[in-house]
Amino acid sequence: MTARSIKQLIPSRQVSDGAGVKIQRSLGLTQQLRLDPFLMLDCFGSDQASDYLAGFPAHPHRGFETVTYMLHGHMLHEDHMGNKGHLKSGGVQWMTAGRGIIHSEMPQQESGLMQGFQLWLNLPAAEKMKDAAYVDIAPEDIPVLQLDAGHQVKVIAGQFRSEQHQLDGAIRGLSTDPQYYDLHLVAGQSLHIELPEDYQALVYPYEQAVTILHGDTSSKVPMHQAAVLTAGSTLQVQADQDSKLLVLAGKPIGEPVAQYGPFVMNTSEEIEQAIRDYQTGTLTGDKPLQSIQI
Structure with a gap:
């Protein structure tokens, strides 16, 4: 059992996306700040309507997956096939x-707090041109585990494992086997998590800082910084105050990445083809979206 430690800290930086939505971006700030298979991690959160009301009008994507996790607020997804999905707290x-x-993602509120995350997850070359698909996962369909020490774990994807517990997430069976947990930690208590040793992994505290314990040493991860972890089969994290954080891990794809805005392929030629397809109206092909079964 090898404990993971911090390899790199990536502070988030405020940027704007869509029609001017203010977000905190860590992973993906530059093309060098990726963590295969993860391309980008954005945190959005404001109670100022002017920071989010413009939303994300219609825009294209090709070659990867987006995962939007809404902590607070209400967004509406609409796509070119006429599908609609309400994403709520x-x-x-x-x-x-x-x-x-x-597709477009537009706020369905004119005031109040809107907070959440969007993660970009790469696809291997063999899957980049498969049919598009999406699923809306209601809050009650996300498995939650209450631990003895008072911690809470929401398992969005993968399989959460600790010394005494195991829980399957809402999404499983993808080729990159993403692990996506939302942890709520109790002050003064630590938590041991088991992760596949050869998977890339990071933690992202979004309420208060956390500490990564590694043998006799410890390293603090400030709020809104992505801590890329070393290889290892276990992660021990502790909170000095009640804290909330994301833990992400995934199987590396190990292929070249070529990106131009919302298109992520393997070669520059494939990017040029994606741009041509978008310009000529053939980006999406002629097949309808398929629903993923949870």
């Missing part, structure tokens, strides 16, 4: 762009 939308999708 505590819910998740898992969308596979595949060969192409054109």
Whole structure:
């Protein structure tokens, strides 16, 4: 059993996306700040309507998956096939762009707090041109585990494992086997998590800092910084105050990445083809979106 430690800290930086939505971006700030298979991690959160009301009008994607996790608020997804999905507090939308999708994500509130995350998850070359798909996961369909020490774990994807507990998430069976947990930690208590040793992994505290314990040493992860972890089969995390954080892990794809905005392929030639397909209206092909079965 090898404990993971911190390899790199990536502070988030405020950027704007969509029609001017203010977000905190850590992973994906530059093309060098990726963690195969993860391409980007955005945290959005504001109670100022002017920071989010413009939303994300219709835009394309190809070659990867987007995972939107809404902590607070209400967004509406609409796509080129006429599908609609309401993403509300505590819910998740898992969308596979595949060969192409054109969609919008627009706020359905005019005031109040809107907070959540969007993760971009890469697809291997063999899957980049498959049919697009998406699923809306209601809050009540996300498994939650209450631990003896008072900690809480929401398992969005993968399989959570600790010394005494195991719980399957809402999404499983993908080729990159993503592990996506939302942990709520109690002050002064630590938590041991088991992770596949050869998977890339990171933690992202979004309420208060946390500490990674590694043998006799410890390293603090400030709030809104992504801590890329070393290889290992276990992670021990502790909170000095009640804290909330994401834990992400996934099987590396190990292929070249070529990206131009919302298109993520393996070569520059494939990117040029994606741009041509979008310009000529053939990005999405002629097949309808398929629903993923949970």
